[in-house]
Amino acid sequence: MNLITDSWIPVLNQDGSRATIKPAQLADPNVMELDLPRLDFQGAAYQLLIGLLQTTFAPADVDEWMDYYDNPPSEDDLQLAFDDVIHAFHVDGDDARFMQDLDTLEHVKSSNDINKLLIEAPGDKALKESRDFFVKRDFVTQLSLPMAALALFTLQINAPSGGVGHRTGLRGGGPMTTLVRPDNTDSTLWNKLWWNVINRESLSYPDPDFSDGSVFPWLAETRVSDKTGEPIYREEVHPLHIYWAMPRRIRLIIDTPSDEQSTSELIDDVTGEPCQQVVSQYRTQNYGHNYEGDWSPHPITPYRHNPKKPDDTPFSIKAQPGGINYKLWHMLTFTGNEKDSGFIRAEVLDHANEIHEASDGAISASGLWAFSYDMDNMKARGFYSKELPIYYIAPNQQIQLLETVLELHELTDSVIKQLRNSIKYSWMSERQAKDSKGDMSMIDTMFWQRSEPLFFRLVEDAVNNNGKVTPTAARDWLSKISKLTERLYEEQVLSSAVIKQRHMEQLNNLRAFLYGNKQLAAFRNRYKSTKENS
Numbered sequence: 001m002n003l004i005t006d007s008w009i010p011v012l013n014q015d016g017s018r019a020t021i022k023p024a025q026l027a028d029p030n031v032m033e034l035d036l037p038r039l040d041f042q043g044a045a046y047q048l049l050i051g052l053l054q055t056t057f058a059p060a061d062v063d064e065w066m067d068y069y070d071n072p073p074s075e076d077d078l079q080l081a082f083d084d085v086i087h088a089f090h091v092d093g094d095d096a097r098f099m100q101d102l103d104t105l106e107h108v109k110s111s112n113d114i115n116k117l118l119i120e121a122p123g124d125k126a127l128k129e130s131r132d133f134f135v136k137r138d139f140v141t142q143l144s145l146p147m148a149a150l151a152l153f154t155l156q157i158n159a160p161s162g163g164v165g166h167r168t169g170l171r172g173g174g175p176m177t178t179l180v181r182p183d184n185t186d187s188t189l190w191n192k193l194w195w196n197v198i199n200r201e202s203l204s205y206p207d208p209d210f211s212d213g214s215v216f217p218w219l220a221e222t223r224v225s226d227k228t229g230e231p232i233y234r235e236e237v238h239p240l241h242i243y244w245a246m247p248r249r250i251r252l253i254i255d256t257p258s259d260e261q262s263t264s265e266l267i268d269d270v271t272g273e274p275c276q277q278v279v280s281q282y283r284t285q286n287y288g289h290n291y292e293g294d295w296s297p298h299p300i301t302p303y304r305h306n307p308k309k310p311d312d313t314p315f316s317i318k319a320q321p322g323g324i325n326y327k328l329w330h331m332l333t334f335t336g337n338e339k340d341s342g343f344i345r346a347e348v349l350d351h352a353n354e355i356h357e358a359s360d361g362a363i364s365a366s367g368l369w370a371f372s373y374d375m376d377n378m379k380a381r382g383f384y385s386k387e388l389p390i391y392y393i394a395p396n397q398q399i400q401l402l403e404t405v406l407e408l409h410e411l412t413d414s415v416i417k418q419l420r421n422s423i424k425y426s427w428m429s430e431r432q433a434k435d436s437k438g439d440m441s442m443i444d445t446m447f448w449q450r451s452e453p454l455f456f457r458l459v460e461d462a463v464n465n466n467g468k469v470t471p472t473a474a475r476d477w478l479s480k481i482s483k484l485t486e487r488l489y490e491e492q493v494l495s496s497a498v499i500k501q502r503h504m505e506q507l508n509n510l511r512a513f514l515y516g517n518k519q520l521a522a523f524r525n526r527y528k529s530t531k532e533n534s
Contacts, residue, residue: 001145001277003089003098004082008146009045010035010271011189023052024079027072027190034189036150037271040119040383043177043371044154047300050179050196051243054299055208055215056081061201062358065194069363072190088216091149092254092277096219099152099244103222105251105283114280115140117151117250119158119174119373120380144268144275148252151270159247160375165286167225170245174373174380175301175316176324178332178346181367181387195365198299198351205239214238217246217289225290233293242295249288253281296344302332303344314344319372322445324386326455327412330405332370333390334398341402349390356392365390389456391463400467401459408455411519412481416447418517419485422510426493426503446488454480474527482514 001008007022012033021031026049036042057078059065089098096102115121118140143151159166160173169175180195181187213220215238223232234242255278257266266278296303296314305314317331331343335350352365371385393401420443428436454477461473469477489510493503514520 001091001149002086003091003146003149004086006146009049010037023049023082024075026053026193027075027078027188029072029188029190031189032187033192037147039371039385040154040158040373041147041150041270043385044150044157046179046193046196047157047177047243048150048153049193050300051240052082052085053193053197054203054243055240056085058197058203059199061199062354065197065199065355066359066363069191069194072188072194085210085216088210088219091145091252097252098149098218099156099246100218100251101222101249101285101288102218102220103249103251103285105249105285108283108285111253111281111283113141114143114148114151114282117143117148117155117282119155119160120383140269142255142266142269142278142280144266144271144273145254145277145279147268147270148279152250152252155250156246156248158373160373160378160380162248162378163286165226165288166284167247167288167290169247170242170291170295171298171301171316172318174318174375176318176332176370176372177300178302178348179300179369180348180352180365180390181369183364183366195352196300196348198347202351202354203239203299203347208238208240215240216244217241222249222288223290224287226287229287229290231290231292234295242298245289245291247289247291249285251283252279253283254279297347299347302346304331305342305344307340307342317343319374319382319384321374321381322441322448323374323382323384324370324372324388325445325448326388326452327409327448328370329388330402332388333368334402335395352390353392361392364392389460391460393463393467397467401462404462404467404469405459407523408458408477411523412447412451412455414517414519415481415485415514416444418510418513419443419447419489422489422506423492426489426500426506429502443488443492447484450488451481451484454484469527471527474523478520478524478527485510485514 004023007020007025009021009023009026011019011021011031012035013019014030014032018035019031021028025031034042034045036045057073059068088096090096091098121139157169157171158174159169161168179192182191182195184191208215210216211219217237223229225231257277266275267273268275268278294313296305296316298316302317303314304317306312317328332345333349334341334343334345336342336344349368356364366389368388368390369385370388371383373383374381420440423443424436424440458469458473458477462469486507489507494507
């Protein structure tokens, strides 16, 4: 099987029907969206196809990018470009295999069940102690070749720490991915992918060699990273390698049906569909490619750094418990140049601004799809996906807008802290509350989720007012934030059958904070109505 020449990509067509296509059909105007069976596979498939287009079909400049956006290439044009890398996308066979070690690893005595390619699969310790409560063992026993290849790619680009010598991904374990989305809800799959392909003038790199492993590491012998091995740094590989990094040494074991076994009996456990061949096990060897150093800026991943420690290596932003919320929004969308703010957004956002300016706003993006695993070392706590808005604002106004956003976050944090304490001291006696170390993060999560529309309404007001909020919008935000705070307290405390005196006392304390806190009062007074501050 080959990921370039075979039809393996499940998609949704304009009429709602499902189909399976090969990569050269990505620009078909009837194809609207990928249709993978898992959200992490959906995100990985986007990254694979964006990487393929960037590697083989990147436009020369902004003008060519805009030409292809409005007039997508033909299937023949894409196939001609993809032909150059067919040899790197075999899933099976005796030659180099996609995302698999060049060594067959036949010297490895034991093999792993295929479900362990899935990041959320319970580990050996969890299985031994029967702690696989929520994600059961053997939930996947076999995968078709396309799904096995996609599971392998998903692992390689997200690879968390996996024990001694089992390396993390180039961007760290479970990195955040941010992809630009078109402003048109009826956009085709081609438009959605193309927004994340950067023209060669903006993302400058030499013409690649597709045969030596500098782009596709599985075409060359693995640089073993044991005690005598060396890590891999950015300047040692081709810039396109960043899309195809391969930290884990893995070789799929492809089952061959016996003469008595009908291929109709082979079912992919993820899709539930019949297939011709399955993969039920794989071999793995530790001490694969060890990526170190600074890999920022990255085309599709935001990074953070400490402005006070310029020599420290930046690290990729990752999801945290509670999901992806608007508290992260400025780190994912702002340029990072505002007052040395300490974050570095993905390069696709810089490119989106370039397209907006070059087209005089005629071609514009309005959304950002952010997704990431939330990892606790080797354990996946969850996979989060979020659509966030993006706005175009003149560079000289971004500092003002960032100051506005950071002030809103500071005020919101103080309100959440008071709400959390008020609820805690209502649920328990004062002594119990002081000694309690229970997890109250669900209050934070609830507040961030439910206040999100209020935040973006105010941000949009600021975007339309040179980065500053208008007094009317500011007063409306604070009023609705206060009402939301009281409502959440009532839901968590006053909805109980028995209302105690301390419940009302804490409600009064909460109200006193909302209307008497110095920061909140200063914000309220600053935007006090005096005919809209004249």
